[in-house]
Amino acid sequence: MKKRRLIPVLLLKNGWLVQSKGFQFYQNLGNPVTSAKRLSEWASDELIYLDISRDEVYDLRRDDLGHENRRSFLEIIQDVSKVTFMPMTVGGRIRTLADIERRLSLGADKISINTAALLNQNFITEAAREFGSQSVVVSVDFKKIGDKFVVMSEGGTKETDYSPLEWAKIAQSAGAGEILLNSIDRDGARTGYEIDVIAEVSENVKIPVIACGGAGEWAHFAEILEKTKADAVAAANIFQYTDQSVYQAKKYLYERGYNVRPPDLLTV
Amino acid sequence: MNYCKRCVYPQIAVNLEINNDGICSSCGVFEKFKKLTPEFWAQRKKKFEELIKEISKNNTSDYDCVIPVSGGKDSYYQTHMMVSVYGLKPLLVTYHGNNYLPEGDYNRDRMRHVFNADHLVFGPSVEVLKKLNRLCFRKMGDMNWHAHCGIMTYPIQVAVKFNIPLVIWGETSWDISGMYEPEDFVEFSARARHEHSLRGFEWHDMLNDEKEKLSEKDLLWTKYPTDDEILKVGVRGLYIGNFFRWDPNKHSKMVQEKYGWKPREVPFERTYRKFSNLDDRYENGAHDLLKFIKFGYGRASDHASKDIRDGYMTREEGIEKVRKHDHVVSSDLNYWLDYVGMSEEEFWRVADTFRDPRVWRIENGAWVKDNVWGTSSAYGPVYLSEEQSKEFNKRQKNLGLKNNGK
Numbered sequence: 001m002k003k004r005r006l007i008p009v010l011l012l013k014n015g016w017l018v019q020s021k022g023f024q025f026y027q028n029l030g031n032p033v034t035s036a037k038r039l040s041e042w043a044s045d046e047l048i049y050l051d052i053s054r055d056e057v058y059d060l061r062r063d064d065l066g067h068e069n070r071r072s073f074l075e076i077i078q079d080v081s082k083v084t085f086m087p088m089t090v091g092g093r094i095r096t097l098a099d100i101e102r103r104l105s106l107g108a109d110k111i112s113i114n115t116a117a118l119l120n121q122n123f124i125t126e127a128a129r130e131f132g133s134q135s136v137v138v139s140v141d142f143k144k145i146g147d148k149f150v151v152m153s154e155g156g157t158k159e160t161d162y163s164p165l166e167w168a169k170i171a172q173s174a175g176a177g178e179i180l181l182n183s184i185d186r187d188g189a190r191t192g193y194e195i196d197v198i199a200e201v202s203e204n205v206k207i208p209v210i211a212c213g214g215a216g217e218w219a220h221f222a223e224i225l226e227k228t229k230a231d232a233v234a235a236a237n238i239f240q241y242t243d244q245s246v247y248q249a250k251k252y253l254y255e256r257g258y259n260v261r262p263p264d265l266l267t268v
Numbered sequence: 269m270n271y272c273k274r275c276v277y278p279q280i281a282v283n284l285e286i287n288n289d290g291i292c293s294s295c296g297v298f299e300k301f302k303k304l305t306p307e308f309w310a311q312r313k314k315k316f317e318e319l320i321k322e323i324s325k326n327n328t329s330d331y332d333c334v335i336p337v338s339g340g341k342d343s344y345y346q347t348h349m350m351v352s353v354y355g356l357k358p359l360l361v362t363y364h365g366n367n368y369l370p371e372g373d374y375n376r377d378r379m380r381h382v383f384n385a386d387h388l389v390f391g392p393s394v395e396v397l398k399k400l401n402r403l404c405f406r407k408m409g410d411m412n413w414h415a416h417c418g419i420m421t422y423p424i425q426v427a428v429k430f431n432i433p434l435v436i437w438g439e440t441s442w443d444i445s446g447m448y449e450p451e452d453f454v455e456f457s458a459r460a461r462h463e464h465s466l467r468g469f470e471w472h473d474m475l476n477d478e479k480e481k482l483s484e485k486d487l488l489w490t491k492y493p494t495d496d497e498i499l500k501v502g503v504r505g506l507y508i509g510n511f512f513r514w515d516p517n518k519h520s521k522m523v524q525e526k527y528g529w530k531p532r533e534v535p536f537e538r539t540y541r542k543f544s545n546l547d548d549r550y551e552n553g554a555h556d557l558l559k560f561i562k563f564g565y566g567r568a569s570d571h572a573s574k575d576i577r578d579g580y581m582t583r584e585e586g587i588e589k590v591r592k593h594d595h596v597v598s599s600d601l602n603y604w605l606d607y608v609g610m611s612e613e614e615f616w617r618v619a620d621t622f623r624d625p626r627v628w629r630i631e632n633g634a635w636v637k638d639n640v641w642g643t644s645s646a647y648g649p650v651y652l653s654e655e656q657s658k659e660f661n662k663r664q665k666n667l668g669l670k671n672n673g674k
Contacts, residue, residue, distance in 0.1 A: 016283075019452075027293060027447050028283040030463045038459050041495060059667070061280055064408050064562060064622055066468025190451065241448075242504070243457045244495055265495050 003261050004225055005045040005232035006250055007210060008239045010035055012051045012076065012092070015058035015069070019237045021188030023141075023156040029240055031060055031067055032076045037083040039239065042246035043264040044086050048112065048180070048210075048234060049077065050139075051092030052155060074106055081107025085266060089137050089180075097130055104131060112137040112180055118153045118160055118167075121174045128175030136178075137210075138171040140164055142197065143184040149197055156184045168201045168209075176207060180234070183213035188237055190216025193224050202229035210234050218252040225258045269564065269627055269638040275573035276586045276640045280563045280627055282464070283447055293446030298577045300449055301513075309513060315453075316511035320354075323434045326502045331386075332356035333434035336363075336423035338547035339376025341516065341531075342438040344523035346508055350436055351383045358383075358436070361426050363418030363489075364391030365548065371530045372546035382527045390422055392489060399480040401608050408467050409562055409622035411604065412555045415548060416465040417490050424456075427503045428493045435505040439514055456505025458492055516543070517580060537598040539567040540589050553600035560594055561619045564627040564637045568593035587641050595647050616651040625664035630657055 011018050016028040017035055029035070039047055051073050058076065060069045070076045077090055090103045091112030100111050111131075117124050117138050127136045141152045142164045151162040160167070168179050181201055183194040193214045202209040208231035211224045215235035224233045239245040251263040270279040272292035279286050285293040324332065333350060335358045337343035343360075350356045360379060368376065380387035391397075397414060404413035427435050437456055440448065448454040462468065471490040474482050493503075520543040523529040531543040536552045544567070545551035552567050560566040572586035581589075605612055620635075628635050634646035650657060 019448075026285065027297075027449070028285055029447055030283070030459065031468070034459050034463045034468075057668075061624075061626055062282075063624065063663075064410075064467065066408070066466075066470075066473060067463075237452070240454075241452050242455045243459075244499060247495070247499070265499075267494075267496075 001259060002231075003045075004230075004259050005210075006221065006246065006253070006260060007046045007048055007232050007234040008039045008044050008246060009048040009050065009212065009234050009236040010039070011236055012049065012053065012073070014053045014055070015060050015071075015076070018052075019188065019240065020052065021237075023184050023187050025188070031065075032070070033067060033079045033083060035240065036080045038243075039246060040084040040086055041266050042244055043250075043261075043266045044246045045232075045261060046087045046089065047084060048089045048091070049080060049108075050090075050112070053093070054155070074102060077103060077108065078106045091137070091139055091180075097126060100127055100131060104135065110135045110137050110177070112139045114139040114141065115153045115155075117171065117174075117176075118151070118162075121170060124171060124174035124176050128177070133175050133177040136176050137180050138168075138176040138178070139180040139182065140167055140171070141182050141184050142194075149194075152184060164197050165201050165204055168205050172205050172207050178208045178210060178231075179205060180210045180212060181230075186214030189214055190238075192216065192220040193233075195223065195227055198224065198230055199228040202231075208232065212236075218249050221249060221253060222256060222258060225253065225260075271640045272573075274583065275576045276565075276569050276583065276590050277573050278563070278565050278569075278627070278640070280624065281565065281569075285446065294573065295446075295577060297446040297449055302577075304450065304513075312450075312511040316506070316508075319506060320434060323502065323504050323506075327431070327433055329431045330357070331359040331430060331432050333358050333436050334361055334423050334427045334430075334432050335359070335436045336361050336419060337376070337379060337387075338362060338419070339368075339372055339379055340545070340547055341520045341523050341529060341543050343379065344375070344527055344529050345519040346436055346438050347379065347383050347385065348523065348526070349508055349512065351385060358385055359426070359430065359432065360385050360387040361423040362387065362389045363415065363422045364389050365412075365415040365418055366391060366394055366397050367412075367415065367548040367550055369532070369546050369549050371532055372548070375529055375546060378528065388426065390418075390489065392418075392486070396482065396486045398608050399482055399486075400474065401604075402610065403474060403477055403480040403482070404469075405558075405608075406618055407473070408469065409558050409619065410467065410555065411558075411608070412548070412550060413467065413469065414490075415551075416467075417471075420461040420465045421492050422489050424493055424498075424503060424505070425489070425491075428497050428501050431501050433502040433504060435503060437505050437507045439509040440507045450510065453510060454507065456507070458495075461492065515578060516574070517578065536567075537596050537600075538593050539571050540593060541567075541571045544571065549600050550604060553598040554604045557597060557601065558619060558622070562622045562624050562627075564624075565590075566594045569640075590640055613651075620651045621656065623660065625660060625667060629664065630660065 017032050018026040087109040089110040089112050090108035094113050095116050103111050141156050142149050143152050151160045151167045198211045210232040211230040212234040215238045221233045247263045253260045254262050273290040274295045277292050337360045350358050400414040401411040405411040471487040556567045568589045572589045575581045576586045628637050636646050638644050
């Protein structure tokens with residue numbers, strides 16, 4: 001039986017690695033590469049690296065350090081792929097097939113698209129045809145409005161007419177290889193995942209679903225594996241607070257008998 | 269340069285983010301901390317006790333924890349908490365970088381007596397230290413890299429060697445810039461050490477320099493243990509500031525009254541505080557001057573920003589402190605130049621190459637920057653060659669600064 005994956009997410013904003021809370025509060029953590037290297041050393045199953053910048057300025061504002069202050073996302077991705085040894089999905093600000101091609105050629109194994117897919121479903125199809133379904137992840141940000149869950153675009157700022165399940169099904173038919181399902185309300189809230197939505201979507205699509213948004217303790221990962229059919233569980237902030245975090249999270253799940261890879265360290 | 273409207277921090281401060289209302293992330297996080305109720309702190313205390321228990325359950329050592337100490341007021345506070353409040357037996361560990369002020373020596377050597385604790389004081393040879401001072405000054409504009417590295421490495425080596433899983437640090441790392449919030453319960457990490465404290469450099473970057481011959485054997489104390497070694501012992505570093513309200517002014521008073529800790533007798537030149545950084549004669553002096561040279565702000569800005577947040581002074585008073593202290597070239601610079609055998613001319617020639625174009629501009633052969641009080645002023649002559657000045661201006665242009673760094 002296929003192992004279920006544990007996937008750390010790194011968020012890049014204007015050249016900084018950041019924590020995100022509620023899609024609106026950001027805290028600079030540090031440079032874009034060191035964390036990726038650490039996550040790789042802790043034998044993460046995969047890595048999701050998202051650029052959530054709102055403009056083209058990438059600047060660490062420091063030129064006296066041991067690592068380069070890169071001025072573009074593509075340079076950063078190149079640096080990251082040099083120090084990581086796990087499959088990497090790269091997303092954020094992707095609008096064209098050329099954007100995808102550039103990211104894949106710099107070391108990304110998959111790309112993730114969000115707004116561009118909502119603007120034009122054919123983009124999913126074209127991307128899948130050009131690069132293979134397996135490399136196209138459609139990222140779905142959703143939010144509770146009234147008593148309904150609604151898919152949002154443009155970094156959580158714009159409402160669409162879709163529910164998460166409707167949109168996930170459309171993305172699947174259009175050729176997406178995976179769905180990254182992220183709750184805006186639970187982003188950085190530590191209250192656990194939006195279980196019902198993740199359960200509903202993962203039961204009703206055939207492609208793998210990655211659950212994201214809300215992890216505050218290792219037990220929240222277990223809850224997803226327990227109560228939903230999600231293939232993978234992803235989280236960002238929680239992996240930044242303690243050393244060997246991914247190792248500890250895996251150890252927690254593995255010792256409790258969940259179907260995950262055993263905790264490990266990567267010595268390169 | 270943009271400044272926070274509430275404290276006196278400039279946008280350039282490490283990891284700082286200034287929000288749309290003009291308030292910096294440090295003040296934002298502080299506000300969150302300030303609103304915390306006594307019940308909240310009572311819960312944190314409980315959590316601290318649970319964590320200590322959890323981490324200590326695999327302790328095979330005779331010591332209960334490692335406390336990295338310099339002998340400063342924070343070290344006394346940390347040790348007070350672990351010894352006097354919790355009744356634990358710590359192993360105190362000091363990295364001695366040969367920069368102690370006399371008061372700092374006194375405070376450090378007093379610790380083991382007033383806390384009835386075993387104390388391990390470690391330091392490399394003065395030759396190695398001088399080489400590292402010069403090399404790191406040239407490499408990254410910071411002669412104190414050895415100290416950041418020693419403080420952040422040697423105690424963890426000791427924890428691994430002695431099989432002591434619990435390490436107790438002081439203030440939450442980097443809450444100064446609002447990287448983390450109380451609820452994040454951040455712990456000591458090799459990433460923060462490497463990236464922030466060591467500026468992205470490690471021991472191997474110190475080898476093969478033409479001028480300063482250092483061998484791997486000279487630098488054994490700079491090597492951080494592997495994940496494997498750390499996991500075997502279960503070493504975790506907790507910041508006590510995450511669990512108990514952190515107030516340096518209060519702590520300073522308490523450790524003086526209770527343990528006879530001594531503040532600085534002579535005032536510092538670059539800050540008004542008398543109770544910070546006594547373990548390091550340069551931390552408030554030459555090393556901090558370099559922060560001003562690079563980024564246009566110094567210890568007085570750090571201290572004033574904290575004291576404004578803590579309610580010990582108004583922003584206006586803070587600005588006066590900055591105006592008085594931030595730019596001062598302190599006398600310990602000469603002390604350092606003698607120590608490492610460097611001329612002042614060479615110091616400025618090297619230091620000027622680290623000026624940040626986001627902060628400084630060259631006007632009529634002088635270094636000019638925007639001040640927190642709203643005007644710009646010149647802060648001394650430019651020591652760069654014509655070519656270097658051109659290069660600096662080019663870098664500034666390439667930054668594409670919107671309205672002058674804002």
